[in-house]
Amino acid sequence: MNDLLPDQSPAWQYLEGKFRQLMASYGYSEMRMPIVEPSGLFSRGIGAGTDIVEKEMYTFADRNGESLSMRPEATAGCVRAAIQHGLLYNQVQRLWTSGPMFRYERPQKGRYRQFYQFSVESFGMAGADIDAELILLTARFWKELGLTEHVRLELNTLGTLEARQNYRSALVEYLTQYESELDEDSQRRLSINPMRILDSKDERTQEIVKGAPVLQDYLDDESREHFETLKCILDAAGVHYVVNPTLVRGLDYYSRTVFEWITDSLGAQGTVCGGGRYDALVELLGGKPTPAVGFAMGQERLVLLLETLNLIPDSVNKTIDVAVVTRGEGVSGRAMPVLESIRNRLPDLRMQVNCGGGFKGQMKRAYNSGAEFALIIGEDELAAGTVTIKPLTGDEPQQTMDVNAVIGYLQAK
Numbered sequence: 001m002n003d004l005l006p007d008q009s010p011a012w013q014y015l016e017g018k019f020r021q022l023m024a025s026y027g028y029s030e031m032r033m034p035i036v037e038p039s040g041l042f043s044r045g046i047g048a049g050t051d052i053v054e055k056e057m058y059t060f061a062d063r064n065g066e067s068l069s070m071r072p073e074a075t076a077g078c079v080r081a082a083i084q085h086g087l088l089y090n091q092v093q094r095l096w097t098s099g100p101m102f103r104y105e106r107p108q109k110g111r112y113r114q115f116y117q118f119s120v121e122s123f124g125m126a127g128a129d130i131d132a133e134l135i136l137l138t139a140r141f142w143k144e145l146g147l148t149e150h151v152r153l154e155l156n157t158l159g160t161l162e163a164r165q166n167y168r169s170a171l172v173e174y175l176t177q178y179e180s181e182l183d184e185d186s187q188r189r190l191s192i193n194p195m196r197i198l199d200s201k202d203e204r205t206q207e208i209v210k211g212a213p214v215l216q217d218y219l220d221d222e223s224r225e226h227f228e229t230l231k232c233i234l235d236a237a238g239v240h241y242v243v244n245p246t247l248v249r250g251l252d253y254y255s256r257t258v259f260e261w262i263t264d265s266l267g268a269q270g271t272v273c274g275g276g277r278y279d280a281l282v283e284l285l286g287g288k289p290t291p292a293v294g295f296a297m298g299q300e301r302l303v304l305l306l307e308t309l310n311l312i313p314d315s316v317n318k319t320i321d322v323a324v325v326t327r328g329e330g331v332s333g334r335a336m337p338v339l340e341s342i343r344n345r346l347p348d349l350r351m352q353v354n355c356g357g358g359f360k361g362q363m364k365r366a367y368n369s370g371a372e373f374a375l376i377i378g379e380d381e382l383a384a385g386t387v388t389i390k391p392l393t394g395d396e397p398q399q400t401m402d403v404n405a406v407i408g409y410l411q412a413k
């Protein structure tokens with residue numbers, strides 16, 4: 001779990017600002033859900049046999065003995081809230097949220113125990129067009145951030161839950177023949193989550209998996225068609241992708257479309273965005289059957305990627321325009337009414353006052369702050385109702401003028 005320090009926050013704010021803009025431009029509305037939910041929501045929603053629920057949740061009993069968990073992801077909570085507040089009753093919804101998630105994983109670069117996600121969920125739309133919209137809007141996001149060349153899209157379809165169940169039975173039947181040769185984790189998963197065995201890193205298990213039945217042969221026609229339509233829309237929009245038949249994702253609620261955006265520039269933790277369709281989840285959590293599709297992006301990974309590739313514009317790190325430097329005992333306090341009158345007229349101006357310190361030290365701070373101008377105020381200026389403005393870059397000379405003229409000067413700049 002990390003602290004976010006002041007010199008890091010401009011990059012985060014840049015990312016958040018871009019994302020907020022993106023969501024507005026596609027007509028998505030923000031939701032904010034609690035960080036803590038009843039543990040059962042996650043075991044039912046994400047799946048009791050998943051790594052997330054089995055090994056990674058921060059779970060505790062509250063004072064009433066109720067088992068609560070810190071949310072490991074946002075989808076289950078979003079569905080819970082949407083059902084509870086009647087948002088899904090004969091309506092379509094396009095929703096997004098941003099905030100911390102918690103998973104007890106082994107921390108490493110790009111993987112943390114508290115991490116932030118942008119999470120997007122849409123409800124009430126069954127067609128491949130909304131799947132495409134989500135993928136297109138992420139592609140647009142990469143373009144906005146300058147990341148297009150650094151990420152690739154992998155796609156797969158898992159079929160309906162029924163098709164998956166048929167496949168699961170075939171898979172279990174096949175793997176059971178080799179049960180004693182599977183690695184320990186995979187043996188355990190055989191009865192609870194056999195599809196995860198396909199992801200096993202164990203060499204012998206991988207060999208066995210090579211001969212296993214493939215999901216593609218068990219797909220239902222409608223899911224196949226859905227997937228074809230999605231691919232056609234992406235082709236027409238010029239979005240490149242690779243179909244990866246082994247992409248199953250680590251959460252149980254998916255059916256049909258699943259996708260991930262992956263980068264090779266971050267090392268092992270290269271998935272920056274993952275999502276898919278989850279048509280059965282709303283009903284599973286107590287709502288009326290409602291088609292749904294969504295995704296989440298890892299914000300730490302995106303900030304890391306932008307930093308690694310030097311894609312954060314310099315202007316982002318500039319947080320003040322004007323540094324106020326004062327000369328003389330108590331001048332900074334007495335200058336404040338004047339400064340407030342400047343703020344009244346220039347509400348967007350970012351102006352920081354040096355409260356305390358000698359003149360030289362204050363000037364040094366002004367230069368280091370990245371501000372473009374210093375406003376210098378001493379006893380003389382106070383008495384005359386003027387200020388001295390000194391450009392901190394270039395070779396324009398400093399000028400002393402009355403407050404109205406300074407406002408005009410700053411406005412013009």
Ligand code: HAM
Binds near residue numbers: 074116272276278
């Ligand atoms: P997920 O694949 O578990 O999906 O997480 C989505 C993204 O969150 C990952 O691709 C990664 O960028 C980031 N992430 C996950 N775990 C960590 C971690 N420990 N540290 C840093 N970043 C991490 C979901 O969470 C689904 N709820 C996505 C979804 C929404 N599907 C449908 N709707």
